[in-house]
Amino acid sequence: MKSPVSLCTGVTYDRSSIQHWLDSGHDTCPATMQVLSSKDFVPNLTLHRLINLWSSKAPTKSPALAPAVSEEKVRVWIEEIKSGKIEMCLDSIVEFVSCGELSRRFLVSFDDFLEAIVGVLNTNCDQIRVLESVIRVLSSILLENGVREKLHKLVFISNSNCLPSFISVLRNGSVEYNIACVTVLESVTMNNQSKQFVAGTQDVLPVLVQLLKTENDHQDLNEAVMSFLISVSITRSIKTRLAQLGLVGALSNMLLSQNAAVSVVEKSLKVLSIICTCADGRSAISVDPICAGAIVERLMKVSKTATEDAVVVLWSMCCLFRDEKAQEKVARSNGVAKVLLVMQSEVGEGNVRMMCSDLIKVLRLGCKNGGGHGGMVSYETKTTHIMPC
Structure with a gap:
């Protein structure tokens, strides 16, 4: 094993092997044959450290x-x-x-x-x-x-x-050591005060975002960095700074990468769902040429929770804030069909179903009015379950 992860059954596998198993259409744990209630991975950090020690001849x-x-x-x-x-x-x-x-x-x-x-x-x-x-x-x-x-x-x-x-x-x-460093940082930032202190330190967020941009082939590092960013993104100012540092572009590339681990993709969607609650985050998503389309592409290819995160981003951009650029990109990416699939699946329940319904109305209305522009002024969503910070 190089990157040990555990399924919800508690059994640990190498990340690439279990990912291949799941991507092949299986929904069971290979060892126990139990049907998986969730396909999310949990990194086995203890085993990972032992493997690193062994492989480095420690x-x-x-x-x-x-x-x-x-x-x-x-x-x-x-x-x-x-x-x-x-x-x-x-x-x-x-x-x-x-x-x-x-x-x-x-x-x-x-x-x-x-x-x-x-x-x-x-x-x-x-x-x-x-x-x-x-x-x-x-x-x-x-x-x-x-x-x-x-x-x-x-x-x-x-x-x-x-x-x-x-x-x-x-x-x-x-x-x-980058991974170990991020792991220690996340572990010791245990309350809001320490999270704001770390995120507010001048160089911490820039160096982490730069790692995502330059070390994007290292899945464990990407996962560790995004876990930390999810943990510390608790204020509007922190989310704004992440957007200004170009985080959206790095996340978009990961969503499109064929080599990205599912866990990295899912954390990318989680981060996007967090930063789209601030104006700079929405602006960054709007102007990014691939972000909206990449989110649509990942619908139904990730876990239920991650699909919900993706829907939140699309709904926030297209319905709540009526971003015409995002509407056009989603529509061009076969967004209506993908959103309909979400509605028809077990993911499409409760608030997610309401957001999907709003999205379909907006996208279809945009198509009827020439590409997502003319008819938006008259559309008023009744969905109020998610509001920006």
Whole structure:
């Protein structure tokens, strides 16, 4: 496996293999033959880390064979970190946390270890190898009990100048460490205040959007970045900034890519459904030459939730805000037929069915009036279930 993901049945598969199975028309779990209630994937992060360690020839010893490290030795490590001599012990720490759950649990039992290791990120360290190793250690211990909460306090209260180090890794680190960095960032931004702080930092959003534009073949990285963007897009100003940074263009390319994993496509639709609630987001979708058509193309080819997200975007653009450019692009992409298919499927229920009905009225009315322009003034939708922020 290179990219392990779990189905709703709890069984883990390699992403490409299970995607091929589902794309071939199957709706069951190959191992259990249960009918899938959802075709959504959940990345198996723990297994993914173990695979990366094995493939990079890192130590893969069982906890029983882990190198013996005493409490005194950990105290020495902590003092070396605090005194600025982290390079003396960093390789040993990375090896130790790679040995298994018992090793990680033992290490994080020292409260001042977390404080010391996070403090490295607060020292304006310019050695990318050191920063990458610190991020690797943090990503390895994230799942240990209470670590996320402690890291949240350390990053945003005790060491509020950590973000430049995260940004340095995102700019200069390898893809593997980019993923780890985004994962740690998302894990520690646990409330609205921290999310606004991270998103409001000058360079965080630009570097993440740039990663989506330049590293679009790395599915795991794309998925990690979009999960983070979904998490932090909680205010109009954040959504506006994402639109101004050119996020819509990057998402459109992913929707059209034949190589994009379904999970990446679905997260792209989720992000679009979020940013279309702000004026700059709608404007970016409107002027993008491929976005509306790419959304139509993905209808009924993704999960129920993602199809709902796609319908929300189309309805917002074409019905709620009456964007004539979007109406024309949707109509030219065989939008009426695709929306009718959604209505006739199990997705077309409740609010989704109402939005589809509105879309068909708008698109048919536009066709009768010469391409989606003349008749729109007289159309008044009664649908009020979704309103912009």
